[in-house]
Amino acid sequence: MQLQGKTALVTGGTDGIGGHLIRQLRGKGVTVITQGRNPERCAATRADRFEVIEADLGAQAGIDAVLAALSGRQIDILINNAGAGVDHDFRDPGLPDLAAADATIFLNLNAPIHLITALMPVLKSRPEAMIVNVTSGLAIAPRAGGPVYCATKAALRSYSQALRAQLKGTTVHVLEALPPVVETKLTAGRGNRKMPPEECARQIVSGIESNADEVNVGAVKVLQLVHSISPALARSIMLRF
Template sequence: MDISGKTVLLTGGTAGIGQALARQLMTKGATVIVTGRSPERLEKSRADGFEAIAADLSSPAGADAILQALGARPVDIVINNAGQGVDHDFRKAAPDMALADDCIHANLNTPIRLIAGLMPRLKDRPEAAIVNVTSGLAIAPNAGAAVYCATKAGLRSYTQALRAQLAGTNIRVIEVLPPVVETQMTAGLENRTMANRKMAPQDCAREIVHAIENDREEANVGMVKMLRLVHSISPKLAARLMLRF
């Protein structure tokens, strides 16, 4: 897909991977609409030339706010990039279920709601793409991030089923599986082995752009390539390796 001239809706586009991705897409000639929660970051994005929509994606109101702000505008590419982590480890403390619900909604329910809301206009475009950013943890979970991993595995399954539904249409369905990336969400990562291998957001964003331009169905980013290889040989070994972290 040629990104130039396309209108892109990018959730979580004011920081981390999303911010780097927004800038690279703009450089490619796309009109980029970002979403975020922080008033300061939203204002900075607007100053940088992006349209920015305020939306908290941890409840149904977030997707509703985005769809309302878009009005009837055409959208060629929707990138479900926003992600929310949550501690859910019974070895440490009783989990906060309100925070778990927020994570489930932000990472799984909101992408589904946005795709459903945007599907008619995506079908009306000459070519379109849905890009869902999951995680290497969708393949093999981390023991301490049970809810986060479950949401990403759920989005991975949804993406695969959606791709089958839309086969032969004008809409490409792409899944991107990043490794641990240097973002606000991973700033407090305790495991030093993983923390020391964090990928730069700019490098991750570059691989996402490459996947879109080359109509890739699945893009395994950075260390996830190795995880996919291990998983293809022995799913049990991949699970054991990841569950330690």
């Protein structure tokens, strides 16, 4: 995809991987609209001359707010990057928080599906368009401590694959990006061997430019290789992660 002159909506663009995505895309000549839910980070991103929609995509009201703000706008690229994790481990004291699990499922899975559905007519009207769904290496094989997060990413991976098949022959391409453990607030306290978010974003942008179907970022390349040889071995490794 030729990025110069395109317009992109990037969810979760006020922090982490998304914060680097919006800056790298702007550097390629893309007009970027982004979304965030933290008022301070939204304000800081606006101060850096980005258009920011403040909305919480963990609920339907947030979806409605984003779509209202985009009314009548032409969008060439939709990047579903916003995501969150949630503790859901029965080995810990007490029971998991089901309200938090529901909000995570909505943010990680329902929100991308809602945005894709609402924006599909706009995307199909463009000469060249792309949907980028940011999943995770954990969509390939889960870790034991994060079953809700892993399930949402595996579901979005399956959705992306089916959607790509549906849109074959149209002007809308579907790219799935699978990051490894990246240095963000989401992964705080989880080891030291993490990919810098700017490098993760660089590889995703490169995948957009090359019209890739998948971008296996960093160590996910190794996980994908192991999974192709032995899915059971990949699961065994990741469940201990």
